[in-house]
Amino acid sequence: MPLSTDQRERYSRQTELQGWGAEGQERLLESSVFVAGVGGLGCAAATYLAVAGVGEVVVCDGDVVERSNLNRQFLYTRDDLTRHKAPIAAAQLRRLNPDITVTPVIAEINRSTAQGLIEGADLVLDCLDNPETRITLNRAAIAASIPMVYAAVAEYTGYLSFLNPPATPCLECFVDGTRPAVHPPVPGCTVGVLGSLEAMEALKFLTGTGETLAGRLLVVEGAVPSFDVIEIERDPDCPACRGL
Amino acid sequence: MIIYLRSGGKLKDRLKPDVDQYTRRIEVEGDKPLRDILNEVGVPDSLVAFAFINGKLERLEYRPVDGDVITLQPPVSGG
Ligand SMILES: [Zn+2]
Numbered sequence: 001m002p003l004s005t006d007q008r009e010r011y012s013r014q015t016e017l018q019g020w021g022a023e024g025q026e027r028l029l030e031s032s033v034f035v036a037g038v039g040g041l042g043c044a045a046a047t048y049l050a051v052a053g054v055g056e057v058v059v060c061d062g063d064v065v066e067r068s069n070l071n072r073q074f075l076y077t078r079d080d081l082t083r084h085k086a087p088i089a090a091a092q093l094r095r096l097n098p099d100i101t102v103t104p105v106i107a108e109i110n111r112s113t114a115q116g117l118i119e120g121a122d123l124v125l126d127c128l129d130n131p132e133t134r135i136t137l138n139r140a141a142i143a144a145s146i147p148m149v150y151a152a153v154a155e156y157t158g159y160l161s162f163l164n165p166p167a168t169p170c171l172e173c174f175v176d177g178t179r180p181a182v183h184p185p186v187p188g189c190t191v192g193v194l195g196s197l198e199a200m201e202a203l204k205f206l207t208g209t210g211e212t213l214a215g216r217l218l219v220v221e222g223a224v225p226s227f228d229v230i231e232i233e234r235d236p237d238c239p240a241c242r243g244l
Numbered sequence: 245m246i247i248y249l250r251s252g253g254k255l256k257d258r259l260k261p262d263v264d265q266y267t268r269r270i271e272v273e274g275d276k277p278l279r280d281i282l283n284e285v286g287v288p289d290s291l292v293a294f295a296f297i298n299g300k301l302e303r304l305e306y307r308p309v310d311g312d313v314i315t316l317q318p319p320v321s322g323g
Binding site for chain 1: 252253254266290293294296299300301315317318319320321322323
């Protein structure tokens, strides 16, 4: 659908970007992105997707807001403690951009729910906080042939990649999903950087601008500080994407 | 042979850097996987998710060659 006068003005600072244009914006407004987890990464990623005009942003999280979330999960306030994250995040995102649909889903992502939850999405964003659920999401994304943006953080460290096997490695080609979940220290700025970069990968992919991190891993070491882009390859023995 | 192990993140303290604040020089006897070298120098391989060398991701089975500068990355799973 052609952009309205309001939309042309609202999105003008990004449609001016080379290759984006009204067509790219229209594509974005027709896209659906599944944001798996609206914790630290998810708050940042979903916010930039929403204000950029991604037509449908699905925010999925089974957790409630805890006081220790408030240093980094900026869509929530003290008034939201003990309430489910997904509907609060959705309401905030709608306020930021009434032009789009934000769908809250209160659900745990596990082997029996993952595939159904991501169905219909053009892209999945991994904004999760533990290895086991990431692996489950990776398998569901492969089965549904939906590309996935991976990010993970701890302290000042962050990793990011664009996964779309068989053209790229899948998550299990280079991440060991059997490691135990830990709750590392995470300053808000680290998830802010990595969550924003997840949104950047999504917007590049959906508008066809720039180059994604397909086949590459961004390693952010904020303490140094350093940003390295590393080549990654498919593992021929990968339990998840072998045979694709 | 001599290799250099680097870490800017939480592995830095384990690595005990001596070349600069992120890098440790290691003399390695014989041909062995990175995993064994790490365990010998007091960096348990359970603390290392992967390593990169010359812009390429390598697994801990990688067998270093003389002069390698190997950056170690910790497992990271938060969000
Ligand atoms: Zn794989």
